[in-house]
Amino acid sequence: MVYSARMAAEPTPDDELPSRETFSAGNGARRPTMKEVATLAGVSLATVSRVVNADGSVRPDLADKVREAVALLGYRRDLAATNLRRADRASSSIGLVFDDVANPFHAALLRGVETVARTRGVLPLVGSSDEDPDRERELAEAFLARRVDGLIVVPSGPDHSYLRAESDAGVALVFVDRPPAFIDADCVLSDNAGGAFTATAHLLAGGHRRIGFLGDQQRIFTAGERLRGYREALAAHGVAFDERLVRMELHDSATASAAAADLLSSDEPPTALFSAQNLISIGTVQRLRQLDLHRRVALVGFDDITLADAIDPGLTVVAQDANEMGRMTAELLFARLDGRNGPSRRVEIPTRLIERGTGELRP
Amino acid sequence: MVYSARMAAEPTPDDELPSRETFSAGNGARRPTMKEVATLAGVSLATVSRVVNADGSVRPDLADKVREAVALLGYRRDLAATNLRRADRASSSIGLVFDDVANPFHAALLRGVETVARTRGVLPLVGSSDEDPDRERELAEAFLARRVDGLIVVPSGPDHSYLRAESDAGVALVFVDRPPAFIDADCVLSDNAGGAFTATAHLLAGGHRRIGFLGDQQRIFTAGERLRGYREALAAHGVAFDERLVRMELHDSATASAAAADLLSSDEPPTALFSAQNLISIGTVQRLRQLDLHRRVALVGFDDITLADAIDPGLTVVAQDANEMGRMTAELLFARLDGRNGPSRRVEIPTRLIERGTGELRP
DNA sequence: CTGAAAGCGCTTACAG
C-alpha cells in the first residue's frame, strides 16, 4: 500500500509523523494515474474517465467501484493531460499582467477578477511588469506557453500587436486601466477625465480659482486623461488654464512632495491642489502638513487611500472602484470565451467623489 | 498563408485592422504545432524539439531552418504537452493560497514570492480563501490538479494533513504567516510575539502602566502570539496583567473602534493602547480622534499602514516585512525543489519599531 | 547528427 499515508483518517500530531528525511519526495511516493485506478477497480481506462468526468453513462455499481479506487489511491486527475486531449482545450487558467501586484489598486483589481473567475473554476496566474514593456511581453508569452484561456493586461508597452495571432487563435484578451495600442480588443477603464472634472469642479464650486495640478508621467494614459478632465472643468467654469500651476512627471511621494512645495512657494500660489494619483496624494498631504498649510490649502486626490478619513482634516478624494473594474474585466473576458463575437467594447467605470474635509476648505 | 497576420512587421493603427467579426477566434486561425514547424523546415519532429530545447546537437544550417520556420509560423511551444513527457514534470508554476489577495499584507507577500520565482521562470497562480477552511482546500486542490511544482499556503483551516500525500509525492510545500497543523512542513512567520513585546515595552519605557490591548480573534495564531508578547513584556517589567484591559475577537475597524471606546470609558481607563492588527489600528485611530484623545492616549500599532506618518501625531508601529517574508517563503520552496531533504524549518522574520509620535506620548 | 517510434496521462469516436 504505497498510498496508505493518504488514508490516515485522523489527523496526527506533528511529532508522530515520519520525518521528511525518511519519507520525502521520490521515496517511492508517486501520484496515482488513471490507469492504476482502472486496474484497482477492475475496469477499463475509459470507464474511469467516464466516472471521473461524471458522464453518467456508467453502471452505478461499476461507478461506485471506481470511486472507491479513486478514494483509496487518492487519485487526482492531471488537468494538463486532460486538456491536451479535450476538444475545447480549456486550461481553466487565465493570465494577469499587472504593473505591480503589491500596488493596492492592482491588488483590488486582482480580487475583482478572482471573484468572477471563481464562479467558473478559473484560476489566475499573475505577474508584475513594473512598467517595463519587455517584461510585459515576457509575462504575456509565459502565460501563453501555459495555454491560458485568456489574458488580462494592464498595458506598459506602446504596442500590443504581438498578441494579435494569439487573439485570432481564440485566446480572450482584455486590457484594463489603460487602452491597448495596435490591437483591437476589449478594454476597461476608470472614468479618468470625468473623475478629474468632478474633482476640479468641486474645488471651483468652493470658490477656488487658482488650482494646482500634480500629475504622473504624461506618457501614461491615465495621467493624460486626468489632466484633460482638469482642463475641461476649468474651461467649463470660465477659468483660464495656467500651465505654471501644473506639475507633471511625478512618480512617487518624494517628487510629489517637492513639486507641491515648489508650487506653494511661487509668487501667486494656488489656494487648492488636485493630486492626480495615489502616491502623489500621499506626498502632497505630507508636505502640506509640514508647511502647516493643511487647514488652509484645499486638496482633492484621485484614488482613495487607507486612513484618508483619519487625517485631519480628512482627505477628500475621487475614488476609483478597482474591484468593480476587475469584475467587469473578467466578465468581458468570459463573454468572449463564451463565444461573443461582436466588435470590441470599451467600458468606463464611474468614479465617486468622497467629501472628507480637505476638498471643502475655502480660499 | 494562414499565419500571415502574425507577420505584420509594422504596427498598424486600430482603424486599419480587420474587425473582430470577420477575423475572430476559430475563423481558421489555429496555433501552429511542432509538427507543422517540422514540415515547413523539412526536418523531423525530433529535430525541431532539439532546436527548440537548445540541445546544441543539431547541425547549424538545419537549426537555422527550424528557427526560420518557428518565426514564420509564430510557433510557441505548449508547456503542458512538454511537461507531460519530460522526466522532471516541472510545470514552472506554483500555487499561492492566500487569505485575501486584496489585503496589502498579502499583496506584498505575493510580490516577494514573485521576485524570487521570476529568477527561475516560475509563475504564481493565486487565490483567496477568505479564512474559509473549505475554500483553502478547494484552492489547494485546484492548484494541485494543475500540477504546480509547489504550494504556498497562508493557513485558514485547522488541519493540513490533506496535503501530506502530495508533499510525499514531491510537491514543495511552505506555509506562511501562520504555522500548519498535522503536517510537517517549512514555515515562515513574523516575529509576532517579539514585535508585540517590543511595542509594549516601548510604551512601558514611556512610563505607561495601564496599557490596553486590542486584538483579533483568539483562534488566529498571530493574534495569540501578539497577546503573548504583550503579556511577557508586562511581566518582564513587573506590571501585573489585567484582563479588563484586553479586548479580543476584533475583526474589523468598526468593532475595534467600539472596543477602544469601551476601554477608554472605563473607570480606570488605559493611558496607552496597543492595537495588534492593521484594521484594528485604523479603527482605534479614528476613535481616538473622535474622542479628541489622539494627543493624550498613546498608541502603537502592529503592522504599518499607508499615511501612518501623515496623521498627527504620526502613528507609531511595529512593522512587518511582508515582502521579505514572501522572498524567504519562495526561497524555502525552491530549496525543496532543488532537492533539499533536511528536516522542516521554521523561519521568523523580525519586525521593526517605527516611532512617529503616538507611541511617544507620555501618560 | 538525425529520424522513426514509443509513450507521458488523459479523452473520445468507434465497435460491440
Place this chain on the structure above:
DNA sequence: CTGAAAGCGCTTACAG
C-alpha cells in the same frame, strides 16, 4: 453500458 485503440503535442531512448 463497456472496452480497445487512436491521438492530443510534445520528449527521449534507440538505431543508424
